[in-house]
Amino acid sequence: MTAPNRIVFDHVSVSFRTESGTLPVVDDVSFTVKDREFVSLVGPSGCGKTTMLNILAGFVLPTSGSVTLDGAPIAGPSPDRGVIFQEYGVFPWLTVEANIEFGLRLRANLKSVTERTNVCDRYLKLMGLSEFRKAYPRTLSGGMRQRLALARAYAVAPQFLLMDEPFGALDAQTRTAMQDLLLEVLQKEGKTVVMITHSVEEAIYLSSRVVVVSARPSRVRCIVEIPFPYPRTESLHEKPEFLQLRSRIRDLVMLEYAAQEQQTRDAAPH
Amino acid sequence: MISASSYKKGLALLLPWAAVVAIWTLVHYSGLVKPTLVPTPAQVTVRFWQLLSNGSLPLDMLISSRRVLTGVALGTLLAVPTGFLLGWYKSVHFFADPLVNFFRALPPIALIPLVVVYFGIGETAKVVVLFYAAFFSGVIVMYEGISQISPIYIRVARTLGATDGEIFRRVIVPLSLPHILTAVRVELGVVWATLVASELIAAQNGLGALIQNASAFFQLDVIYLGIICIGLIALAMDLTLRKIARRFLNWQERISS
Numbered sequence A: 001m002t003a004p005n006r007i008v009f010d011h012v013s014v015s016f017r018t019e020s021g022t023l024p025v026v027d028d029v030s031f032t033v034k035d036r037e038f039v040s041l042v043g044p045s046g047c048g049k050t051t052m053l054n055i056l057a058g059f060v061l062p063t064s065g066s067v068t069l070d071g072a073p074i075a076g077p078s079p080d081r082g083v084i085f086q087e088y089g090v091f092p093w094l095t096v097e098a099n100i101e102f103g104l105r106l107r108a109n110l111k112s113v114t115e116r117t118n119v120c121d122r123y124l125k126l127m128g129l130s131e132f133r134k135a136y137p138r139t140l141s142g143g144m145r146q147r148l149a150l151a152r153a154y155a156v157a158p159q160f161l162l163m164d165e166p167f168g169a170l171d172a173q174t175r176t177a178m179q180d181l182l183l184e185v186l187q188k189e190g191k192t193v194v195m196i197t198h199s200v201e202e203a204i205y206l207s208s209r210v211v212v213v214s215a216r217p218s219r220v221r222c223i224v225e226i227p228f229p230y231p232r233t234e235s236l237h238e239k240p241e242f243l244q245l246r247s248r249i250r251d252l253v254m255l256e257y258a259a260q261e262q263q264t265r266d267a268a269p270h
Numbered sequence B: 001m002i003s004a005s006s007y008k009k010g011l012a013l014l015l016p017w018a019a020v021v022a023i024w025t026l027v028h029y030s031g032l033v034k035p036t037l038v039p040t041p042a043q044v045t046v047r048f049w050q051l052l053s054n055g056s057l058p059l060d061m062l063i064s065s066r067r068v069l070t071g072v073a074l075g076t077l078l079a080v081p082t083g084f085l086l087g088w089y090k091s092v093h094f095f096a097d098p099l100v101n102f103f104r105a106l107p108p109i110a111l112i113p114l115v116v117v118y119f120g121i122g123e124t125a126k127v128v129v130l131f132y133a134a135f136f137s138g139v140i141v142m143y144e145g146i147s148q149i150s151p152i153y154i155r156v157a158r159t160l161g162a163t164d165g166e167i168f169r170r171v172i173v174p175l176s177l178p179h180i181l182t183a184v185r186v187e188l189g190v191v192w193a194t195l196v197a198s199e200l201i202a203a204q205n206g207l208g209a210l211i212q213n214a215s216a217f218f219q220l221d222v223i224y225l226g227i228i229c230i231g232l233i234a235l236a237m238d239l240t241l242r243k244i245a246r247r248f249l250n251w252q253e254r255i256s257s
């Protein structure tokens, strides 16, 4: 008995109109994400990963094919899909607390003052930001901003979490800590997650499946099942199965990175 | 209690002013220029007390400040929405930008004959000139500011469920406030600089009129006094605005603080 499909990419292609003609960015991509699954997309820079996430977020429409959420096409952004952007986008004019409460003051998910405070307290504590509740983002470190973005997205209780290289800008230690925190939070409140990452290790450690994406235009190279059960701990990194998977996926990914590089070099003016 | 460091800081702030007064005095006594052409600081101070005690200087300052503030207020009122339109809608910007730059380049003083024809020589005419100067300098600042607002914040708000109205109120407005304050500061500078020109229009009072009347009678000390008053009031207004900005926009990252 398997969980139902929640996200379905069905022969999706996207091309953008640019000054030099049309640029195909996504080409005939099909994959599905089941309920409570954690799916990672890995692939070379500029291949079209963010574009695919933007379709899910409701910012980009497929040129052909369809993307459905619980069977319905995506009409636009909605608070049931929390998005963590590559550049976080914490609101600099609001305190940490007000950032987290931002979504709860909107008509779409309006909450009473006490409810807001409760939700805010909970995520401040979870993300280790309680001391900074009255601080403005400019005084926060990169890792703290990342946690704040996560807390703000979580506060409106989305069913889906779409993350674009959420830990890309963090140092190795903070990154590991954030990965474990994410696993811990997901363990408590199950969500269906799609994440983009450049780190094969991160993809394996967090995901239930890894989609390897080709050089531009994005095609699905292969989809790798990650068999390790949750909850996962860091010792997983040393398991021989983990290392095997890592080298297998890394080989696939390296080929695509090389192809993308070749493509970029060919496109460069001589 | 005044600490030693804040005392030092106050002293350091006074230093450049003391230097200006010293150079001014030196020029008077140096013999490089005819002493009658450069009044001493003491002469200007005497004149200051005299005009202060007969009540004419406070009145001039008040009237000029009122004209400036009216011009800036009206200019801002129109510059903010116009700046929004220009910064927000690329097509509006495409059509309006050359116009804005055309009118912005015209010196207000060159418009005075036309202003007199259309608005007479009363208070309205003076305020119109100041409004003109305020509006076109404010619009540029607003436009530049609004068009720099990063779309990421709007996207984030949308993913959290914000409607267009909510995005405007909760994202665009707070992000625009710093630019509005900058626009007001720039306008104040430009409008004070235009004040004397606007008071060329048959003004009986105001600091610009004071200066022009003094020039007719070759009262150099009064001219100096008028100029200093304009500079000081403009400085005071700018400091006040900066204080307000610091109070309300303390979330901003600053290169120096």
Ligand SMILES: Nc1ncnc2c1ncn2[C@@H]1O[C@H](COP(=O)(O)OP(=O)(O)OP(=O)(O)O)[C@@H](O)[C@H]1O
Pocket: A016, A017, A018, A023, A025, A044, A045, A046, A047, A048, A049, A050, A051, A052
């Ligand atoms: N709105 C757009 N208009 C035109 N071209 C676009 C647009 N959005 C993206 N592109 C182009 O599509 C390609 C893929 O972009 P995308 O951001 O999806 O890549 P990515 O895989 O997320 O890369 P990275 O790993 O570097 O973030 C790029 O060549 C980009 O220039």
Ligand SMILES: [Mg+2]
Pocket: A049, A050, A051, A086, A164
């Ligand atoms: Mg990207």
